Amino acid sequence: MQTLRVAVVLLCVAVAMLAYALWGRSGRERSAALPTPAPVIPVSQLTQVKPVKEIELDYHGPDLPPGPGQDIFATQCVICHSARYVLNQPTFPRKIWMAEVHKMVKGYGAPIDPVQEKVIVNYLVSWHGKEDVPAPANSMPR
């Protein structure tokens, strides 16, 4: 009899916990739901598709700042991307520009020899970069 009473009490507790969990969840979802506008289902315009699509892309500049290396940048880097790709980067320290230019050679196959690589890095640092900051004397490698 004692065992049965304990079982009944445990069952009641379990049911109460389950009910609370379900109610709590649905309550939170319900309180969070605001009336939202009905979805706008676009009407298909695929029947209007024309057999040939053609676009023309404009040149958006900017022109490259003058300086040693401008000619190499203009012939080798611009094969794949415009100068704006540099312009929109932060003014990185030299070591990051070195890594970037090297990535263009190693990863993307840019036809840039090691001498040209140095000239291009110097050119980038001259107008859109900075020299590496030496590590502070008290900084410890972690």
Place this chain on the structure above:
Amino acid sequence: MGYLRRDFLKATGMLGLGALVAGCKNASIARTVIDAGVPETKGMGSNLRPWARFPEKTDLMMIADRPPLLETPLHYFLQDLTPNEAYFVRWHYAGLPTRIDLKTFRTQVIGAVDRPLQLSFDDLRTKFEPVTLTAFSQCSGNSRSFFRPQVPGAQWTNGAMGNARYVGARLKDVLNAAGVKAGAVEVSFRGVDIPPLQASPHFEKPLTIDHALDGESIIAYEMNGAPFPMLNGFPVRLVVPGWFATYWVKCLSEITVRTEPLHNFWVDTAYRVPTTPDYNEDPTHPSEQSTPITRHLTRAVFVTPEPSAQVKKDAPVEIQGIAVDDGTGIRRVEASMDGGRTWVDAALDRVIDKYSWRRWRMNWRPTDVGHYSLQCRATNAAGETQTTSQWNHGGYGRSIIQTLDVEVLA
């Protein structure tokens, strides 16, 4: 002209400055609608984000022009679906397609298949069951400009993302029509964009065979009820719901079923993240282990008010945002008005679709003047939520809790 230019590219394997000037119309000024106010001269900072209007697109923030990187202004995210003309644009090489003739365009299915296929636009539309889904997508580097220390790459703010409704053929159905041979391990995807040099790696990304056959990915031919804009992948684009846009190959022309995993620059070097939780690594000690970026991490983003907004004391402010995950399902978004000390539940809009973003909103009435740091964080059905610190050297998969600075005026 597009074909001519690309034929020339192929013929020479290299495009010098002379050819560049000849191949592009020198008319930047007319297309630059609003300039960010920074003169286009040397020595400028990194915040040059002029507006530009590209073909079939509206005024977008131009991160770069060639190949185009165009970012969507935040206010377009106040709607469930991001309009095609405002949807962000990202191409890897200047050899992006500028002309497509549907009479000759084909999506090939080749490799380890019983019957190689050459599918036209109409084949994809009429020979397979059309499937409709609304899905969120974002560039792997969305929000990259917010990482500190800053990392190289497209300096996006939060607008390299969008939510759109697609119609297409299931990738599974197309692969089954070709008949996948036993022993296939991967399926890889190429578009018609052409690398500028022989040595440049063709953009190609793989999915595992199980992923490709799970019935979720589609070859979409319709975006928000219309054909795709050319810059978003006309005529067909792979849609891999829940995964970053790097897998959503545009102008999809080649599907290769493989018995060996694909190894190329785009798999082994680019688009890789640390294997650590939240793709987090120490700037002074970059992670040794990396893996290709795949699914979206759970994340909430403020849409309004916009950064550095000014609002009035005691006036109601409606805060709105979006929350995204990998398709598991956003269950909760909380916002904080005090820099993360206390959090309040935001109201979730209805679920749009499994892989869609979920929009959220809350009302706020600031009672004091001064500077407020608003924050928002999402939690999905698997319990995945957001953290307060994240950095990786590629600037990928940003999912840190966003902080929005708002000034409350008297």
